[in-house]
Amino acid sequence: MHHDHATTxxxxxxxxxxxxxxxxxxxxxxxxxxxxxELPVDLVRRLTAAGFGTAHVPAAAGGEGAPLETLFExxxxxxxxxxxxxxxxxxxxxxxxxxxxxxxPAVRERWWRRVLDGQLVGNAVSESSDTSDLSTVLTETPxxxxxxxxxxxxxxxxxxxxxDTSATFGDVSVQVFVPTSAPGVQxxxxxxxxxxxxxxxxxxxxxxxxxxREHVRTIDPDDDAQTYMLGFxxxxxxxxxxxxxxxxxxxxxxxxxxxxxxxxxxxxxxxxEHHLVQAVVGRLxxxxxxxRGLVLSCARTLDGALAAHLAGAEGAAEGLRHAxxxxxxxxxxxxxxxxxxxxxxxxxxxASAVDAERGLDRHWRNARTIASHNPAVHRCRAIGxxxxxxxxxxxxxxxx
Numbered sequence: 018m019h020h021d022h023a024t025t026x027x028x029x030x031x032x033x034x035x036x037x038x039x040x041x042x043x044x045x046x047x048x049x050x051x052x053x054x055e056l057p058v059d060l061v062r063r064l065t066a067a068g069f070g071t072a073h074v075p076a077a078a079g080g081e082g083a084p085l086e087t088l089f090e091x092x093x094x095x096x097x098x099x100x101x102x103x104x105x106x107x108x109x110x111x112x113x114x115x116x117x118x119x120x121x122p123a124v125r126e127r128w129w130r131r132v133l134d135g136q137l138v139g140n141a142v143s144e145s146s147d148t149s150d151l152s153t154v155l156t157e158t159p160x161x162x163x164x165x166x167x168x169x170x171x172x173x174x175x176x177x178x179x180x181d182t183s184a185t186f187g188d189v190s191v192q193v194f195v196p197t198s199a200p201g202v203q204x205x206x207x208x209x210x211x212x213x214x215x216x217x218x219x220x221x222x223x224x225x226x227x228x229x230r231e232h233v234r235t236i237d238p239d240d241d242a243q244t245y246m247l248g249f250x251x252x253x254x255x256x257x258x259x260x261x262x263x264x265x266x267x268x269x270x271x272x273x274x275x276x277x278x279x280x281x282x283x284x285x286x287x288x289x290e291h292h293l294v295q296a297v298v299g300r301l302x303x304x305x306x307x308x309r310g311l312v313l314s315c316a317r318t319l320d321g322a323l324a325a326h327l328a329g330a331e332g333a334a335e336g337l338r339h340a341x342x343x344x345x346x347x348x349x350x351x352x353x354x355x356x357x358x359x360x361x362x363x364x365x366x367x368a369s370a371v372d373a374e375r376g377l378d379r380h381w382r383n384a385r386t387i388a389s390h391n392p393a394v395h396r397c398r399a400i401g402x403x404x405x406x407x408x409x410x411x412x413x414x415x416x417x
Contacts, residue, residue, distance in 0.1 A: 030081040031068040038358065039064055043098035047264075050374040056206065057102055061176045063103070065093035065137050067096070070109045078129045085381055086313050089256050090126070093309050096260020097267070100383050101215035103260055105173040108140025109255045112181050114249050117323060118242035124231070131179075139174030139197070139204075141182040141221045155186040155193060155228060162228040164193060164201075168221045175204045175217030182223070183236065194232040194412040201226035212379070212386030241326060241337050248319055248341035251391060255344070255351045256312045258387045260307035262355045269362045271300060272377065274368065294365045304358035311347045317344050342403065342410055345396045352388040359384045 043060055050057055064070075074080025074090040088110070113132060119125040122305035134136070144152060144167065153166025164184060174180050180195045181201070195202060207219040238241070273288050288294050322340035325333040359381040363370045368376055399410040 031072060031084075035067050036069070036094075037216070039067065040094060040098040043095065043102055044267075047099040047101070048379065051101065051214055051379055054214060056175065057099065057105075058176060058218065060099075060102060061105055061137070062169075064106075065109075066135050070106055070113065070137065071133055073110075073113055074129050074133060078126060079133050080129065085316040085323075089252065089312055089316040092250055092253065092256040093260045093263070093312060096257040097263040098260075100257050100261045100264065100387075101213055102385070103257050104213055104216045104254075105176055105258075107250070108173045108181060109138045109177070110253060111140065111246060111250055112138040112179075113380070114323075115181075115242065115246060117327065118240075118245070119158070119291070125271050136178040137173070137176060138179045139171060139177030139217070141168040141171035141174050141180045142172040144168055151183060151185045151190065153182065153184040153223065155184040155191060155233065162230060162233070164195060164223045164226040164228050165349050166223050168220075168223075168321075170208075171204065171221040172216050172218045174221050175206055175219070180204075180221060182221070186233065190236040190238075192234040192236050193228055195223070195226055195228060198386075201225050210386050212382035213382070241334055244334075244337045244341050245319070245323060245326070247326065248315075248344040251348055252312065252315050252319065252344045254387050254390050255347055258351055258355045258384055259308035259312050261380055261384045261387070262301070262308050262358055265359045265362055265377070265384075266298070266301050266305050268375075268377055268380070269301060269365055272375065273298065273365050288365070297361060297364045301358045301362055304354045308351045308355055311351055315340075315344045315347050329344065338409060345400055346408055349397050349400070351395055352384075354383045356381070356388055364366065 024071045039060070043057070046057075046060075049055070068081065069091065072081045072083040072091065073085060074082070076082030092103055092106070092110075095106075109132070113129070116125045116128050119128070151166075153164070153168065155162055155164050164182075166182075166184060168182060171180070174197065177197055180197055181367040182193050182195060184191055184193050197204065204217070205220045205222075208214065208216065208218060210218070220314070273294055318340045322333070322336040325336045330336075362377060362380070369375075396410070399408070402408040403410055
């Protein structure tokens with residue numbers, strides 16, 4: 018799957034008409050794919066080829082150079098069509114952002130060129146263990162560097178050309194980039210969560226995988242890149258959650274408009290004209306709109322903070338911390354808003370709303386699963402600690 022030279026022209030901008038067609042296709046098959054656990058491999062590849070993942074690559078590097086608000090607005094729209102597909106791109110979009118903090122211009126340009134050529138990057142950082150210590154190791158051998166370990170929650174890697182992973186190398190933590198086609202790489206679709214079932218968030222195993230030295234980077238947990246990336250990673254999840262709320266609204270409206278009775282009583286008032294049903298739909302619509310608005314506001318804040326950092330502006334580091342904090346605050350509002358709204362939607366239809374074929378339950382399951390990433394309760398305490406004591410929030414949780 019991995020290649021360094023594309024056979025098709027590099028996309029510079031995602032054409033709206035192409036994106037709209039792909040969104041329609043994604044929405045039409047979303048419920049069935051989830052029910053049958055059919056990985057949307059072709060759809061992910063076509064979105065990649067169309068340029069969905071390169072919106073924030075600078076125009077000077079051959080990308081679209083779109084603002085982050087545009088990228089996140091598209092992400093919400095994609096999640097509205099199929100939240101699994103949108104979530105797949107989390108590691109890839111974050112990888113594009115990381116290049117803004119790469120000190121070597123040649124390395125930065127090379128990675129941006131790869132993604133412009135249609136290559137997709139997956140994420141494999143977290144491990145399923147009782148401690149935060151990494152068990153994945155990079156070692157020096159007579160034949161070169163070798164990577165060994167086991168990662169879980171490897172979102173998007175089953176679809177990807179490259180895997181962005183982490184390991185220990187001696188006494189330091191490193192970021193390692195590995196082609197999925199490399200010998201010793203195995204990606205399994207064994208994610209057992211009750212939501213987000215098609216994100217490929219399963220197990221990736223590395224067994225004596227050869228690694229090029231140019232694909233190893235030292236991780237500094239206290240640098241500005243980490244501050245920015247923690248906020249970016251979380252905002253992707255919030256955008257997906259906002260899309261889930263809109264998808265729930267779409268399906269609820271479609272469900273109500275097609276009904277002729279409600280609450281066991283027929284012939285008196287059409288469900289779409291019933292005041293209780295209208296109130297439920299009104300709250301769902303408001304929740305979806307508010308979630309989207311908060312996500313786009315945070316995107317603008319992140320974009321401004323990144324621009325100040327790149328310009329070397331005074332106070333840029335503080336701006337990055339502020340942007341991260343704004344995302345963490347939004348996390349406290351968006352996630353319960355969406356989880357509660359996707360649970361309440363069942364009040365519009367009684368027993369018929371829980372029909373498994375209709376799949377309205379998938380919206381709550383997906384929202385609840387997304388909300389379990391980087392538990393908000395820890396970040397809520399961290400925000401309070403910052404307000405009371407000025408403690409920086411970035412030390413509390415990893416991005417995985």
